[in-house]
Amino acid sequence: MRIAVLLKQIPDLVEDLELAPDGTDVDREFLAFTLNEFDDQALEEALCLKDAGDAEVVAVALEEPDVDQCLYTALAKGADRAVKLTGAGEGWIDGHRRSAILAAWLATAEFDLILTGVQAADDLDGQLPPLLAARLGLPHASVVVRVELKGQVALVRQELGGGTVADEELRLPAVIGIQAARQAPRYASISRIRQAQQAGGLEEVGAPATDAGPGYHLVRLLAPEAAGHAQMLGGSAGEVAERIVELIRAKGL
Amino acid sequence: MSNDVLVLAEHRDGAVSDVTFELLGKAREIAASWGGRTVALLLGQRELAGELGAADTVQCAEHAALETYNPEAYEAVVLQALEQLEPRLVLTSTTTVGLDLGAALSVRWDAPLVSYVTGLSAGDGTALATAQIYGGKLLAEVELSGPRALCAVLAGSFPHAAGRGETAPTVETLDATGLLDDLRTVVTSVISPEGGDVDITAADLLVSVGRGIGSQANLEVVEELAEALGAPLAASRPLIDQGWLPKARQVGKSGLSVKPKVYLMFGISGAPEHLEGMRDAELVIACNTDAKAPIFDVADYGTTVDLFDLVPELVSRVAG
Numbered sequence: 001m002r003i004a005v006l007l008k009q010i011p012d013l014v015e016d017l018e019l020a021p022d023g024t025d026v027d028r029e030f031l032a033f034t035l036n037e038f039d040d041q042a043l044e045e046a047l048c049l050k051d052a053g054d055a056e057v058v059a060v061a062l063e064e065p066d067v068d069q070c071l072y073t074a075l076a077k078g079a080d081r082a083v084k085l086t087g088a089g090e091g092w093i094d095g096h097r098r099s100a101i102l103a104a105w106l107a108t109a110e111f112d113l114i115l116t117g118v119q120a121a122d123d124l125d126g127q128l129p130p131l132l133a134a135r136l137g138l139p140h141a142s143v144v145v146r147v148e149l150k151g152q153v154a155l156v157r158q159e160l161g162g163g164t165v166a167d168e169e170l171r172l173p174a175v176i177g178i179q180a181a182r183q184a185p186r187y188a189s190i191s192r193i194r195q196a197q198q199a200g201g202l203e204e205v206g207a208p209a210t211d212a213g214p215g216y217h218l219v220r221l222l223a224p225e226a227a228g229h230a231q232m233l234g235g236s237a238g239e240v241a242e243r244i245v246e247l248i249r250a251k252g253l
Numbered sequence: 254m255s256n257d258v259l260v261l262a263e264h265r266d267g268a269v270s271d272v273t274f275e276l277l278g279k280a281r282e283i284a285a286s287w288g289g290r291t292v293a294l295l296l297g298q299r300e301l302a303g304e305l306g307a308a309d310t311v312q313c314a315e316h317a318a319l320e321t322y323n324p325e326a327y328e329a330v331v332l333q334a335l336e337q338l339e340p341r342l343v344l345t346s347t348t349t350v351g352l353d354l355g356a357a358l359s360v361r362w363d364a365p366l367v368s369y370v371t372g373l374s375a376g377d378g379t380a381l382a383t384a385q386i387y388g389g390k391l392l393a394e395v396e397l398s399g400p401r402a403l404c405a406v407l408a409g410s411f412p413h414a415a416g417r418g419e420t421a422p423t424v425e426t427l428d429a430t431g432l433l434d435d436l437r438t439v440v441t442s443v444i445s446p447e448g449g450d451v452d453i454t455a456a457d458l459l460v461s462v463g464r465g466i467g468s469q470a471n472l473e474v475v476e477e478l479a480e481a482l483g484a485p486l487a488a489s490r491p492l493i494d495q496g497w498l499p500k501a502r503q504v505g506k507s508g509l510s511v512k513p514k515v516y517l518m519f520g521i522s523g524a525p526e527h528l529e530g531m532r533d534a535e536l537v538i539a540c541n542t543d544a545k546a547p548i549f550d551v552a553d554y555g556t557t558v559d560l561f562d563l564v565p566e567l568v569s570r571v572a573g
């Protein structure tokens with residue numbers, strides 16, 4: 001059983017997002033990047049599948065800021081291989097192009113199961129799992145919170161919203177968009193990550209050429225101008241607390 | 254190509270989802286300005302077609318594999334419908350169904366897709382979409398000028414009244430024969446949520462906590478406040494996924510929808526999926542150290558005081 005886990009670095013949303021001069025991307029120069037949190041969940045679910053049986057886990061990412069650290073962390077956590085697809089270009093790689101690059105590579109490597117995060121914060125043109133599945137002609141399910149393997153079938157639990165879930169069986173190979181792993185993502189200590197780095201073993205492969213863009217015209221990005229904004233309560237913690245208690249009491253509670 | 258706008262209708266537990274009416278209202282507006290028709294696509298549950306009167310026609314497909322949502326079966330039937338009907342614009346939502354199908358159809362029907370759309374208008378031969386990106390920290394303006402396009406709309410973006418039609422629509426049948434014979438995806442069961450220890454949907458006052466709390470041990474701080482206020486403790490999804498609180502405490506798209514008189518939030522950023530579950534709260538008070546957190550665009554009152562400074566002050570006032 002070979003499982004690919006697709007990982008993506010995205011701007012850390014804790015930071016302020018400044019716009020680049022042309023207004024169609026964030027200014028990437030000083031941004032901190034971090035692993036898409038749902039990809040981290042996908043990696044965890046893949047490692048749980050490996051722990052539960054006989055599976056090889058391959059972490060795959062495009063060359064993006066801090067991606068080496070991300071892939072070595074995956075190795076330190078227990079991934080068997082890490083592959084970096086290089087030369088896809090700098091800046092924002094939209095979902096259509098990203099999926100085309102990944103699909104071209106995945107089609108040459110034989111995988112039974114492809115896991116990745118259900119979405120990422122910069123998915124303007126759609127989410128990776130269904131984009132990829134459509135390109136590869138594979139069955140897929142998103143918003144999945146559990147995966148089990150039974151021979152060449154994946155048993156998945158898909159959230160339908162409002163707490164309702166569906167249990168489904170997908171004939172492999174298949175693409176699954178993970179919302180949450182069965183347990184919180186494991187931790188890799190700095191020393192383990194360093195060991196992985198020293199051992200090396202990051203496989204670098206040239207990204208297959210493709211020009212699939214999203215097919216629309218992105219006019220600009222802008223900061224939202226809210227219809228309303230909260231009235232901000234200033235002052236010390238004590239003063240703010242006082243006001244909040246008044247607000248609650250004014251509601252008769 | 255036509256100038257029609259097609260809405261993928263969604264239903265759960267035998268009822269049409271609210272978001273479908275939002276989409277129908279918007280579809281009518283756009284179809285009217287392009288001189289096209291509004292078409293609803295309803296898979297399974299044909300008996301619900303009468304509720305979709307805001308559409309000019311409802312296209313229904315029925316098959317055992319369409320009774321509950323099956324990603325592969327739905328995709329095959331929707332794709333065939335798009336190829337036959339050739340709408341100019343297709344509206345889905347960002348529910349699980351929309352997330353599964355939208356992007357896949359974008360590739361298979363060869364049409365651009367904009368996801369997390371919150372605003373949509375018809376231009377001269379084009380559609381202009383505004384979409385949330387980076388968890389609502391930025392918006393993207395996108396122009397769709399080609400002959401076909403898909404938009405996945407964030408629930409709550411449009412009023413649903415305009416999508417509730419009174420007249421009965423024309424109902425037509427889509428033939429799904431042969432499409433669903435060899436599916437690689439089988440739905441084995443659909444499970445409804447179980448009740449939790451407390452019912453957060455019934456409370457007048459809710460204390461809700463997010464990832465800003467930092468660790469499970471820190472939860473004690475807000476638990477003490479909730480107890481002092483006699484309010485149940487609710488949470489954003491990451492805390493549930495960590496296993497820190499039970500699923501019945503989750504507010505949002507994949508959790509519960511709440512409408513308390515007061516929703517008091519600590520360390521929650523205001524991601525669209527969380528907002529979906531608390532939009533109907535009467536008074537929202539948010540504590541978040543990031544002055545630019547999207548939650549301040551929806552909260553009535555806000556503070557950037559650190560929750561670890563604020564909560565003890567609140568406890569001492571309420572308990573005292």
Ligand SMILES: Cc1cc2nc3c(=O)[nH]c(=O)nc-3n(C[C@H](O)[C@H](O)[C@H](O)COP(=O)(O)OP(=O)(O)OC[C@H]3O[C@@H](n4cnc5c(N)ncnc54)[C@H](O)[C@@H]3O)c2cc1C
Nearest residue numbers: 463464465489490505506507508520521522526542543560
């Ligand atoms: C299909 C799908 C369904 C989803 N369903 C749901 C759902 O039902 N419910 C849900 O909540 N999410 C849901 N999500 C997840 C959602 O996208 C967000 O990831 C989540 O809501 C973020 O939770 P948060 O605001 O607690 O965390 P974060 O976004 O990490 O925000 C934490 C906030 O805490 C603030 N903070 C940090 N320290 C402090 C401090 N000391 N004092 C005060 N503030 C502080 C930070 O400034 C930050 O804004 C779903 C996602 C997907 C893809």
